[in-house]
Amino acid sequence: MAQGLLPGTTLRLDVSSGGEGETHVTRVDDVDGRIAILVPMRGLRPRPFSAGTLVHAHYMHQRKRWMFVTEVEGHSDDGLFEYLRLPGAIESTERRRNFRLPAAIRPESLYRLVVDSETDEPDLLEGTVVDLSEGGCCISTRSFAAPGERLGLQAILPEAGEIQARMRVTFVRDPQPGNRNRRLHCEFTDISRAHRDVIARYMMRRQLEMRRRGQL
Numbered sequence: 001m002a003q004g005l006l007p008g009t010t011l012r013l014d015v016s017s018g019g020e021g022e023t024h025v026t027r028v029d030d031v032d033g034r035i036a037i038l039v040p041m042r043g044l045r046p047r048p049f050s051a052g053t054l055v056h057a058h059y060m061h062q063r064k065r066w067m068f069v070t071e072v073e074g075h076s077d078d079g080l081f082e083y084l085r086l087p088g089a090i091e092s093t094e095r096r097r098n099f100r101l102p103a104a105i106r107p108e109s110l111y112r113l114v115v116d117s118e119t120d121e122p123d124l125l126e127g128t129v130v131d132l133s134e135g136g137c138c139i140s141t142r143s144f145a146a147p148g149e150r151l152g153l154q155a156i157l158p159e160a161g162e163i164q165a166r167m168r169v170t171f172v173r174d175p176q177p178g179n180r181n182r183r184l185h186c187e188f189t190d191i192s193r194a195h196r197d198v199i200a201r202y203m204m205r206r207q208l209e210m211r212r213r214g215q216l
Helices: 193-212
Strands: 010-017 020-031 035-038 054-061 064-075 081-084 101-105 109-112 128-132 136-141 150-157 161-173 182-190
Touching: 010 193, 054 193, 064 193, 101 150, 101 193, 128 193, 136 161, 150 182, 150 193, 161 193
Parallel strands: none
Antiparallel strands: 010 020, 010 054, 020 035, 035 081, 054 064, 064 081, 101 128, 109 150, 128 136, 136 182, 150 161, 161 182
């Protein structure tokens, strides 16, 4: 498989379980239609994960750190191995920090975070999420916002779930000729681990879908 994910590769797995984060180290046993890994151990006991558990996997190859997001598919009959779904993409962590997945999501709610406002009514904005990552998003909107402004976001990601986040506008791209919308590039400043996992699951499934269509 590309990027050096081969039998014998040591994987670090970051997993959310019951709202708590866990980190485990294991080894790849086989890569053939899915990734077979040794069931991680906690202390002296096996620590299997249920099917559908979201996994952030990291490994080293050619002096670079690589990562991917996937799901647990199941276990071997003897309980020694777990099977992970082949990821839609494997990326270096340097690229991952900046990687944004194209999207077209209308938020349930997009609003300004106003301190000491005289009214309890939120200042709502109209817009569309046009790209998304675990660290932030880009909003296409006709509304104005300045760099440094704080916004709140609530959105439902198809086949993944709902997210809520607070974010900071880092850069504003003014409307291009023939387009009335500006782009607000935003960084998440307050988002729970569970909602980051929802984004990761959405991105994983979208990448698989785009790869099947030849778009990645």
